[in-house]
Amino acid sequence: MTDLTKMKVAEARDALRAGDVTSVELTEACLGAIDAADALGAFVHKTPEIAMDQAKAADARIKGGEAPSLCGIPMGIKDLFCTRGVPSQAASRILEGFRPEYESTVTGKLFDAGAVMLGKLNMDEFAMGSSNETSCYGNAVNPWRRGNDDTALTPGGSSGGSAAAVAADLCLAATGTDTGGSIRQPAAFTGITGIKPTYGRCSRWGIVAFASSLDQAGPMTKDVRDAAILLQAMCGHDPKDSTSAELAVPDFEAMLTGDIRGKTIGIPREYHMDGMPDEIEALWARGRDMLADAGARIVDISLPHTKYALPTYYVIAPAEASSNLARYDGVRYGHRARLSQGEGINDMYEKTRSEGFGAEVQRRVMVGTYVLSAGFYDAYYNRARKVRTLIKKDFEDAFAAGVDAILTPATPSAAFGLGEMQDADPVQMYLNDVFTVTVNLAGLPGVSVPAGLDKQGLPLGLQLIGRPWEEGDLLNTAYALERAAGFVEKPAKWW
16 A cells, blocks of 8 residues: 555544554654655654554554554644643743643543554644744744745644644644634645634643633644544543533534535625635635535625624733743743843743743733733723623524524635745734634634635635534534535645
């Protein structure tokens, strides 16, 4: 069997169970692909010894007749997930040398299901970024190129390493986290599938926190079926996480029938943004037609508070980040600055945080501290919380009116060049999240599905937003869209 790394999770699962391939063979193929792809900057901590031990254990489980859905499947883990004994830095210098003595709940569930960890994946520092350019490891690079142009493109962020690794067939799947679009935006930029589940569906325990009321883990995969398989393994109640929902986890894969006849799909008029590229508008229109042809009823809806979503997000997220990141002070773990004679503990705090945090993290901590400060708390933070409630109510009203899912673009453009936004106002970079942040503010599930290419040959994605806790129904709608779009393109190998 050739091209083992090109296999999807479902294909590999069936081949492993049939004895056509072993997990050791599959893992060795992925490790070889990873070593040959250093130019992509996707894997930042390779774990070949752990991977081979897990692969051998998986083969023994399969041979013994015990084969969970992910048994023997090689995966990459975003550096935000704490993995026992393996560097877990959140792509930040301030956590240099940190090797946790515990396992995040999500990775623990994946390993219990037999998954194989190939290594840790690049990301924006503390998940703060939309281009994977804030990482202490350096940039992750999109495996796609604009036609014959050699310009290095962003894989998106913050889960850029995860997206690049899956798109380049370095692993069969990867974990990501999504605070304002950090699964869905990079998935759209690299032509893969990514789903952010309902807030509380996956445990946040053992995942380095950015904004606690917004963060949510999810899978990044080569297609919708694989996303369903991974999501089922990642979900479940966790008593260690007070926001984890005590709900049964359905068989998401079994719900993929592709039949969406009678479903109502909403098209929000507020997502028709001024200056949106014609290609994005055209793709959105094609998505609407594809779902209608599949039997869905298409209706126009209004989400009137959408225009306030981005400023609301960039008040709430930095406020929570400034609180969460206060723990990184050089005292207990991670980086500690060297002090000169006569300097005290306050100097140590200041120097450690100045050296350990990158510019974007420092900016967001400063913004967050400002909006939480006396005199500005009510003017900014409390007002943003009230607007967040209104944004959530917009979605509730749409679903109460009979809408089953909402179709929007995933991103306002295709992938842009690394460094092209370097001199731009930070707000220009934040606009990459314009279609995705509402989903996090409302705590809803959202999925990005690759649906076409732009005129330069770069992938474009469409986003579907679902009802809370109905990821199975959402994935089935995404499955119907995926089948109609027929997206099978892959990046031409240059690395």
